[in-house]
Amino acid sequence: MKSPVQDRRPARERLLAAADELFYEEGINLVGIDRIIERAGVAKASLYDCFGSKEELIRSYLQQRHEARQLRLRDRMAKCATPKEKILSVFDSMAEAVARADYRGCAFARASAEARPGSSVKVACDESRAWNLALFAELAREAGASDPQGLAQQLRLLYDGASVSAHVDGNASAVTAARAMASILLEAVA
Amino acid sequence: MKSPVQDRRPARERLLAAADELFYEEGINLVGIDRIIERAGVAKASLYDCFGSKEELIRSYLQQRHEARQLRLRDRMAKCATPKEKILSVFDSMAEAVARADYRGCAFARASAEARPGSSVKVACDESRAWNLALFAELAREAGASDPQGLAQQLRLLYDGASVSAHVDGNASAVTAARAMASILLEAVA
DNA sequence: CAATGAGTAGACAGATCTGTCTGTTCGTTG
DNA sequence: CAACGAACAGACAGATCTGTCTACTCATTG
Numbered sequence: 001m002k003s004p005v006q007d008r009r010p011a012r013e014r015l016l017a018a019a020d021e022l023f024y025e026e027g028i029n030l031v032g033i034d035r036i037i038e039r040a041g042v043a044k045a046s047l048y049d050c051f052g053s054k055e056e057l058i059r060s061y062l063q064q065r066h067e068a069r070q071l072r073l074r075d076r077m078a079k080c081a082t083p084k085e086k087i088l089s090v091f092d093s094m095a096e097a098v099a100r101a102d103y104r105g106c107a108f109a110r111a112s113a114e115a116r117p118g119s120s121v122k123v124a125c126d127e128s129r130a131w132n133l134a135l136f137a138e139l140a141r142e143a144g145a146s147d148p149q150g151l152a153q154q155l156r157l158l159y160d161g162a163s164v165s166a167h168v169d170g171n172a173s174a175v176t177a178a179r180a181m182a183s184i185l186l187e188a189v190a
Numbered sequence: 191m192k193s194p195v196q197d198r199r200p201a202r203e204r205l206l207a208a209a210d211e212l213f214y215e216e217g218i219n220l221v222g223i224d225r226i227i228e229r230a231g232v233a234k235a236s237l238y239d240c241f242g243s244k245e246e247l248i249r250s251y252l253q254q255r256h257e258a259r260q261l262r263l264r265d266r267m268a269k270c271a272t273p274k275e276k277i278l279s280v281f282d283s284m285a286e287a288v289a290r291a292d293y294r295g296c297a298f299a300r301a302s303a304e305a306r307p308g309s310s311v312k313v314a315c316d317e318s319r320a321w322n323l324a325l326f327a328e329l330a331r332e333a334g335a336s337d338p339q340g341l342a343q344q345l346r347l348l349y350d351g352a353s354v355s356a357h358v359d360g361n362a363s364a365v366t367a368a369r370a371m372a373s374i375l376l377e378a379v380a
Numbered sequence: 381c382a383a384t385g386a387g388t389a390g391a392c393a394g395a396t397c398t399g400t401c402t403g404t405t406c407g408t409t410g
Numbered sequence: 411c412a413a414c415g416a417a418c419a420g421a422c423a424g425a426t427c428t429g430t431c432t433a434c435t436c437a438t439t440g
Contacts, residue, residue, distance in 0.1 A: 011386080032426075033429085043390090045387080114219065161350040164350040171343075224398095244397095389432105393430080395429105401420100406417085
């Protein structure tokens with residue numbers, strides 16, 4: 001009677017894939033459980049078997065995005081010769097993301113805006129941000145900056161600004177502008 | 191029997207004041223009608239008489255914030271001698287806001303993240319952003335920039351980045367850093 | 381074959397939210 | 411005084427959301 005399962009991936013994977021699409025596109029609060037299980041082609045009970053709660057599903061969705069982003073950046077940086085190039089490649093990575101039609105800004109910034117303070121969702125967002133800053137600081141140190149923390153803060157400021165503008169205004173040139181400003185900051189390090 | 195109305199301001203004002211506090215502090219989707227009317231000390235029917243819907247109340251809340259911000263900036267800029275000082279005073283205004291204990295980031299960015307695409311809330315956010323950019327562009331033109339639009343975009347990028355960092359990380363020094371970078375951009379105009 | 385475990389469909393409870401409606405109080409004004 | 415409008419309290423409808431629960435299917439495995 002019922003349609004057979006076409007997608008042979010386990011329920012957990014299909015749920016995460018559906019969550020990734022829907023949560024990112026429309027926001028974690030506007031998307032309900034029912035739409036996720038419908039898109040995933042999964043029973044509600046399976047969701048609660050796998051994740052236990054919507055909150056935990058959101059956390060897993062964010063963690064998955066964070067890890068994917070880490071991989072993407074590591075791949076890209078591995079092709080760079082110098083720390084400075086690695087820093088700029090972070091902006092190149094953003095430019096690539098922004099160019100996609102389904103770009104909706106930083107997933108963590110968006111989730112953070114919707115999350116209850118102190119929730120595990122908020123914690124996941126903060127961890128991702130901390131990693132970003134640490135990455136910039138590490139690269140700034142390798143590049144020989146006299147104040148790596150300060151430079152890292154400046155770089156992230158540019159990164160955040162570009163992300164906001166690219167998303168809200170649909171203005172991809174903001175990323176280019178941010179990269180150019182970052183490049184100027186790096187020239188000063190010499 | 192019932193307690194008399196202590197606050198003599200009309201219901202509309204009290205509703206807007208309550209909305210301003212709650213929506214800004216916790217987000218437009220997490221705050222329900224009931225909590226607003228309770229804080230305002232107003233009957234539910236009054237809310238719907240005044241605004242017609244929650245959506246319209248949110249729109250009015252954002253409009254009120256936008257107008258208050260315009261006034262604040264105009265006041266501050268009136269005390270500045272040069273266009274460059276006026277531009278930097280925008281960052282000073284943000285520094286002042288960030289220093290407040292109840293700072294929760296840009297109200298428009300937050301509302302925008304929670305709003306449905308195409309909603310009147312989204313439109314209000316876009317209008318506010320457009321005004322910001324136009325202000326920077328106008329001042330950049332007065333300052334004699336060769337590419338006022340480009341400079342304005344850079345300035346807003348710094349502004350957005352500082353706002354995000356100050357809010358999410360609770361890091362007020364981001365505003366100082368953004369102001370310093372803006373100052374460098376302006377020196378280059380000279 | 382029998383047992384197990386993963387998955388499915390869908391009803392249901394309980395909470396919450398927006399918006400409507402009824403009926404009342406009270407100050408102002410004609 | 412009488413009429414009116416603005417505000418009040420609160421019940422109610424209808425939708426939606428999270429999370430639980432029952433009962434069924436089916437493939438794998440001992």
